[in-house]
Amino acid sequence: MTAPVIEAQGLTRRFGDLTAVDALDLTVEPRTIHGFLGPNGCGKTTTLRMLTGLLTPSAGTVTVLGHSLPRDAERLKRQIGYMTQKFSLYDDLTVAENLGFVAEIYGLGQRVARQRISALLSTYALEPMRHRRAGRMSGGQRQRLALAAATIHEPALLFLDEPTSAVDPENRRDFWERLFDLVDAGASILVSTHYMDEAERCHRLAILESGHKRADGSPTDLMAGMGARVVEIEAPDLRALKQALLALPEVISAAQLGSRLRVLVAERIADPVAWLRSQPLQPAPTALAPARPSLEDVFVTSTGIPVGSHQP
């Protein structure tokens, strides 16, 4: 299977006057984790809903696992799993009851269902709490249960909408290990996130901003080709220096990281450290050093949004 699992062209969704997703092209290759990185309200959830057939696109064509949407949405549902942003299993049912319910809805036979449930309980470390109600579990446990339920019918394609937003870093790392296990077993995954560390784990990454795709590629390619150079500066008064730097047209952004200032300089400046030294800056930097680009830098250069601010 080498054909893309998702192919979307010119995908657009309007809600009244608002264009939530604007002419998005997307290709997801099989056996990869494709990430959607973007701030809240950039159209990630809307895109996922169009790709699962929950929303009808205002324009554009979508083919998912060979099914043309929205026409074949019902046939597609058996082959995909969808983990919603908000926990959507039943709080007043136990872990085992929730999984049993989903297994029956997907029409798994009794024996298959039993095997799948016990396999999932051990994979996601839910065995000790199989009789606990979902409403009484921690964020990490609920999220593992949600993933178990979304994968109970062994879907070829998995959609995860901000799956780790209520989870601590430790649980987040375990969760991603499970995702790579799923890819190893042949699944493809489309995951939306606004966490940089999570985005960095994806095979491929699309950066979304106000419904537009700003960048698409592997995280390393994106970092290599981001069109900016990174310099870290130390100085006595970083807030004042930041204002002075932002006044220069060559400086794309400047963000404080503790006692340092991380500055993105346009790529046409071949030696940004020397160039910055030559600028008459007040206060004068005490130390300047080039730094390795990060995904955050890619995000800033491709969207123009300073990290930490959430307006689109």
Add this chain to the structure above:
Amino acid sequence: MSALLSSARRILAILSKELTQLRRDRTTLGMVIMIPLIQLMLFGYAINTNVRDIPAALVDQANTGLSRMLTQAVEATQVVRFTERTVDLGAARDAIVTGRVRAAFIIPPDLSQRVARSGSVGAGLATPPATDEQTSRPVAQWIVDGSDTVIAGAIKGLGAMPLTELLRRPANRTTPTFAVALFFNPEQRTAINIVPGLVAVILTMTMVMFTSAAIVRERERGNLEMLINTPVRPLELMLGKIVPYIGIGLVQTTIILLLGHLIFGVPLQGSLLALAAATLAFIGASLALGLVLSTIASNQLQAMQMTVFILLPSILLSGFMFPYEGIPVPAQYLSEVLPATHFMRAIRAVMLRDAGLTQVAGDTFWLLGFMVVGLLIAAQRFKKRLD
């Protein structure tokens, strides 16, 4: 065949999920039992259309032995109870306006003459018909707060009260124009009519309420976004949601009818089969109606308001409180749309008038039709999409 089988399995999955959730919701389960129990005790005992002991004022301007005998004769009917006595008409009027009494009984000073004049032909003994101005004058007067028609009717009934005791004369045995025989409820006990109707009202309330919240609750809690991503079909979801409540409806019906029989002596004249058929059809119709509301409402508060919107006409226009025949014809069309009207007719026919399956088939089929149409509308309205 296998498609049908997997469809049945999905319905079963939703059904057992609903049952598990219901079993964990102790408060709701408690209300399933307590609502019919308490309402039956309350309404079966409290609702009474035979009005008695209406508070009234006595204005005795004659104040003779005869007037006191007349007063006693009136009180003996138990329709009114004199709570105030005065000779001043203004005071009596004031008592009516403030609402302390509902009527005033005014005995004129010339009571003895009036009684004497009517002695041969007068009040209550009018044979031959009194055509004479003088002899046809009534002996006393009632002033009634006529705003409540039931109370006004009860006191109007006193207007033709015979005065045989007062005149120490046996009444002329007048021949009534019509002979009236009261079937099915000869003792005229209100509970006989109320208890079967109460089944319709309580079932309307609980059945519509349960299902009107059913889909909305899943939407509010976010479960719906998961469900619509699965292969479950709308009609399967609807069927799985209503079946558990059919059992609840039957439990409530049993509670009401059993206690109605034990406590209020309400008989079950007709066949149990006819009763079960009509009740099941009504439960199904009410549940389907609730599901339709559930696809319209976007939160549980809205669903609750819609339930009340259905409940009120089901109480007032279905024939539960007031006779269906008294409702103006255009409003009758409206009440014909309500499932409660059809069930009210059917259950009273079966329980009180010994109607069989064939006699209630019309209403039962109407209810079944309502259920099917309701289910189809609900399934049609329920979209597995978010747009």
